[in-house]
Amino acid sequence: MHKFLPGLVPVLLGTSAIPVPAAAQEQAPLQTPDQIVAAAPAADWVRIAPSDLMVMNLAPDAKGSPRRVVIQLISKPFSQGWTGNIRKLAAARWFDGIAVVRVQDNYVVQWGDPDGEVPGKAKPLPDGLRTMSGLEYTADAASATDPALRRKIAALEKVAGMMSKVSDMAPAEVLRSRDPYALVTGFEAGWPVASDSARIWPAHCYGTVGVGRNLSPDTGTGAELYAVIGQAPRQLDRNIAVVGRVIAGMEYLSSLPRGTGEMGFYKTPEERTPIVSVRMGNDVPDLPGYAYLSTASKSFRAYMEKRANRKDDFYIQPAGGVSLCNVPVPVRALPL
């Protein structure tokens, strides 16, 4: 027998999940998160505008196969100064010819100008980039639109003034999140977010893309970026700008050789992976469409509940909870 983990019937798992026919649904309730996603009606999927996609072509691998990474830029109200800069950098083809310079295990893959530190050799940045304040790492909580998220923020607001410590007093709706990093967590327009009732911010999860920067008060321009390849480094939340997430080709970043220098930087130029080009999605004719499962939909709620409470032929003990970053927002490619 071939043991398998996580012990689901293979045909029901993964991105190749097979939709369950309606007749079968009537016979048996949807048992797994993937079954729920596969059964979600078309109306629950939100098309991502190609102009919000950044298509990054790494140099082909050792066998000559292409390596295309697709990044969705984050939407308002988050990090718009940085995503604006990134659009300018892409339009100026500034990213073409830079490289992956750092891969630190269980942390990040980072790319930028390898000569950025070398006096006189740094690649000049295009004109018109904005400089942001660290205040822009977060947004006004009043800008949240998701009903469930707004309800949780309102519940927290009610008692925020009275609370001396998180652990002493907090409304049930807030405590139920049991997030170690924030009083409120939820999803806003497809993005995992956290809030302290006054501010709201995107969370660092697996695949999150952020902006490398120097010591504070520097906030980075967007010319040097990283993607998370390990346990969610939520301590970076509110300390750095989140600008997007990898929605396709993540495996080309996460499987790169780890750097052996300080903090996972490569020690030699030969180890770096060149970035051939970065184009916005509307400039890439053969790019499939992409859609995410609306995080305000009933399907998403059911999916999240099932992620928190697996009980099926494999799972004997439901967890009774799930961490924010362990509810990856389902994204699918649409037929060309």
Added chain:
Amino acid sequence: MHKFLPGLVPVLLGTSAIPVPAAAQEQAPLQTPDQIVAAAPAADWVRIAPSDLMVMNLAPDAKGSPRRVVIQLISKPFSQGWTGNIRKLAAARWFDGIAVVRVQDNYVVQWGDPDGEVPGKAKPLPDGLRTMSGLEYTADAASATDPALRRKIAALEKVAGMMSKVSDMAPAEVLRSRDPYALVTGFEAGWPVASDSARIWPAHCYGTVGVGRNLSPDTGTGAELYAVIGQAPRQLDRNIAVVGRVIAGMEYLSSLPRGTGEMGFYKTPEERTPIVSVRMGNDVPDLPGYAYLSTASKSFRAYMEKRANRKDDFYIQPAGGVSLCNVPVPVRALPL
């Protein structure tokens, strides 16, 4: 300028952290988790017995470089039936010649007998392997020895009978953990664990090694193993046997090419990475010693606090909390 993330002074980061001289310590408090680890006194480090180490040699990489992975087997009271089997399998050299058969991004790397499912071709298991019940995924909470953990479990026990819901009523010490998966979390003899007051169990974190199995009530033998390479899949806790963790060579597993078949299985034999040999540490003459930072030590407590509250030249906003799996237990190699 070369932007860096996570914005620590490079010399203070990572396994190559430089110990801070005592004089410097008096001048400035230790600012980072790595500074705290580097300054921990020798007495706070616990030597790992070589007989508890499993040394797995993958086939050399494309350039002919060796790839040695070192796994620490978990200690009592956890999963002793499975680790007993693994010791027998290693003694019988059963693991020699099997392969990595599955790499699923943001989930697991899995190794076992590629022909395990093929009738008549499966590699025969040695005699004397035990079969365990799923009850052994957890241990009696009374067996916990860590003082902080015992205190939290006792606090929970006091109110467990009265609690209708986690979120409604729980002592401050319990709620402070704010873990989405369990009422109590902590560390037991160097291992991240969780508890519901009656039982205690090891948590699935990055690098955790567990036992592949078939559908329940199968619990696996230990002949097929996996290592976590992404966001902590805590939903597997209590559903599968945790038998250890990777303490060296993790990058050789985490950077393997992802499988393109169902659940990340490789589609062709050529894609698999052969496992040349597995030996227990006491049979490997050139193996360095390893030690972990005692999780009951003051150094570890200070390290954990700092992981939860970064505030330095880079971090402007301390998180105020940290998830169980975001406090990796420091392990270091000792001079040969």
